Amino acid sequence: MPELPEVETVRKTLKKLVLHKTIDQVTIHWPKIIKNPVEVEQFIDALKGETIVDVGRRGKFLIIYTETFALVSHLRMEGRYGLHPGDEPYDKHTHVIFHFTDGTELRYRDVRKFGTMHLYKKGDEFNYPPLIALGPEPFSEEFTVEYLTEKLRKTNRKVKPALLDQNLLVGLGNIYVDEALFRAGIHPERIASSLTEPEITGLHREIVATLSEAVKKGGSTIRSYVNSQGEIGMFQLELYAYGRQGEECKRCGRPLEKIKVGGRGTHFCPNCQKV
Structure with a gap:
């Protein structure tokens, strides 16, 4: 399972790839990855038209920020994000696709299907699972x-x-x-x-x-x-x-x-x- 250094590296590279891109549509092939909201259609509808403004991290969790929402993503054992041309074929392990208005796609691929995604209004992500009970960051002032x-x-x-x-x-x-x-x-x-x-x-x-x-x-x-x-x-x-x-x-x-x-x-x- 990726630990802090691996997730931080993914955060840095992902930010370079998707910052300021606008989501046109979301395709979900494995609904069980979406943990919040319970209804997958709410997840899809909420992200339509949203622009990615930042990519953060809390512990081993990625946080993809749009203008309105915070998408908390845990990669677990095999989860990977990658940016691809919209016309490039994808395999059976690609479970979530964020289609951007510029024709590119952010694809989430997970062989074991253990990864999770939680969508919250920006600012609420730290008040609910999975982030609410986490301890301090190793590089923070709190970790003395x-x-x-x-x-x-x-x-x-x-x-x-x-x-x-x-x-x-x-x-x-x-x-x-x-x-x-x-x-x-x-x-x-x-x-x-x-x-x-x-x-x-x-x-x-x-x-x-x-x-x-x-x-x-x-x-x-x-x-x-x-x-x-x-x-x-x-x-x-x-x-x-x-x-x-x-x-x-x-x-x-x-x-x-x-x-x-x-x-x-x-x-x-x-x-x-x-x-």
Whole structure:
């Protein structure tokens, strides 16, 4: 599933492609993707004649802003947006098409059909699911060492599941939690409330640094991720832990291991990240 760096990269490229384009019509081939409004025809009618004025992001969610509405889109496992000529054929996995007045089309393609779209009046998008309960952004002023300390000290969960909780902090998923924990030298099975002040300070620093570096590299291309122009991310070349089980640790040379933590495949170095 795309995490903050991948979604931020999609946001940047998508904004370049669709800003100031006006929607002439919307075609929906898989209605279950539309979660709000309940009636798909209301979704279609609301967007007719609307012009895209911005593309934002909240955690792992894209927000496509028109003059009147905010379209909150979650890509989930396989969702992709792409801009195409109107006369270009599309395949069976293309489920939503935004037809623009200039003859181009923004197409949403999703092999697994797990993606979702919620349409709200602009300004209401943060007052309803799925955005209402999200925690702070990792790059925001709200995400301080003090905030992270307070949240981790209040939970007896293992640190990895705690960091995956989008109510605690948005944007982190399996890849970047493994990377941040490795860089901070913290075992993923440590109980969150047991972390010391220096450990939490280091973890905060590595969360921000890891995500910042990943955004600069366009995210990590793991399996099928590409941005809105079909370009792959390159941060996977910088990974220390994720997906490298059995390979030598870049710091100590010991083989990396993979275990299950909170039901998620988890990569770590047993030497650099001791319990």
